Amino acid sequence: MVTNDKIVHISTWEIVKLHFFSFAYGLYLIVKRFLKWAWDPTRFFMMQQRDKPPPCLVDNNLGTHSYVKIKSIKFHYVEAGDKDKPLILLLHGFPDCWLSWREQIPCLAEHYRVVAIDLKGFGDSDKPSTKRSYKIEILIEELRQFILSLGVKQCSIIGHDLGGLLGWYLVALHGDMIYKFVIISCPHPNFYWNRMPGDSVFDSKWIHFSRLPFLPEIDALKEDLSIINDTFQHLQLDQTNTGKNYVEAYKYAFSRKEDWTGAINYYRNLPFIRLNTESSEQIYTRTLFIIGNMDPLITIESIVQSSEYVEKFSVKIVSGAQHFPHQQKPDVVNKAILKFFMGTTNIIEKTPSKSIMSSWLGSLSNTVKYSNHMFDTVHKKTSGVVNGLPSKVLYLGQTTS
Structure with a gap:
């Protein structure tokens, strides 16, 4: 069934396969978790009370905290920079919030108006529990209205992971509103779900498991949110208290079951749709791909496939980075973003250069x-x-x- 000329549902056979994988991997993970619980039941259900937000989530050092209502949904966002300058909208990934962009906001705000939003279902934005609230048409329309509420008709987007996925749909459906597009660790929607198998936190097994009701939320809360520890290992390697404080901030943001329901609802809806690349035109928005050469979730093949649908694109491989290059190697990423936004159009490469291709092959x-x-x-x-x-x-x- 076609919901619009550029968005299509996957076939019935693919839907059946997804439901089968949800059941199979769900059963696998349930058994695995049960054995872990049986071994140490006290630790499995351990949960620290978190009633007060860490200072980094609420202070104004990075920007001004504001709220706006779009179609009865309250959105929280942090804004920095001169309002008369071009707007850059930052869309975080999963599981994350506006704080994901703490290393980018000060750098970009020197030259642009920067807005880092808490996506619906995350952070301090509203978290409706119904799966229907996270249909792609609703999500994209709310983001379109959010951009307009900031008093502009056009902006640039930087999206990471899930935020990059939403950015792809925004560019495809409302390309006239997006000046430039930076995608971090996120292939085209038609390849986003081809995740690497393995023991990564949010690999293909967990993505299939997440479509089950109730159980993924319970799983996410186990062992005092060990899923946050596993996701943000790069922050725990910080020898100062800074990294630990950020980990605690993420744990506060995801400390309740309802903090996970909205976020996981994206993964209960979006795997069943694709962009109709056969009938839609190529994406003409100038685009920059940024990926870590050690990303455990994204394949090089998916980036190559994604580039086929973009007319003008560049690729930046961040050496030594995994799925969060903007946090793990912020100086490298910030430099690449500024070069992309502030450089002249002839800097934008049609395709990856030889050095980039060599990096792909040598670093994988x-x-x-x-x-x-x-x-x-x-x-x-x-x-x-x-x-x-x-x-x-x-x-x-x-x-x-």
Whole structure:
């Protein structure tokens, strides 16, 4: 069933497969969690009371905290920079909030008006519990209205993970409103769900599990929100108290069951839709992909596939970064973003350069299979820039960094 000329539902067979995977992986994780609970039941249900927000969530050092109601939904956002300058809207990922952009806001605010929003279901924004509230048409219309409520008709977007996914839909459906688009750790919606298998926190097994009712919320709260510890390991490596304070801020933001229901509802809806690339035009919004070369969730193949639907794009590989390059390597990411926004149009590359492609192949720490079609696509879009590559690449072995 087509909901609009650019958004389509997946086939009945694919829906059946998704429900099967939800049941299968759900059963697998339930058994796994049960064994863990049986081994140490006290620790499994341990939960620290968190009634007071950490200072970093509520102070005004990074910007002014404000609220606006869009179609009866309250949105919280943090704003910095001159209101007369071009607007950049920051869309965080999962599980996250506006604080995700703490390293980008001061840097960007020197040159732009910056707004970091708490997406619906996250942070201090409203968290409706019904799954219907998170249908893509509703989400995108609310974001469109939010942009207009800021008194502008056009802005640029930087989106990470889930925020990048919403950014893709915004650009596809309301491209006239988006001047430039920066995507961090997020492929095109049609490839977003092709996550790497393995033991990552939010790998394909957990994504399938998340579509079940009730159980994912309970799982997220186990062991005093150990899921937050696992997601933000890079913050816990901080030898100062700063990283620990941010981890506590995230735990406060996700300390209740209802803090997870809204956020997980995105994953109960969005896997069942795609962008109709057959009938829709290419995306002409100038786009920058930023990915960490050690990302455990995103494949290089998905980035190559995504580029096929974008007319003008650049790619920045962040060495030594995983799924949160804007937090793990903020200086590198900020420099790339500013160059993209402030440079002239001839800086924007049509396709990845040789050095980028070399970085892809040399830095990849996961086994990836490429089809000939993928490389034919890259060759076509690069006008021969990958001539140095073999015509057929079937296997990339693991490498050490």
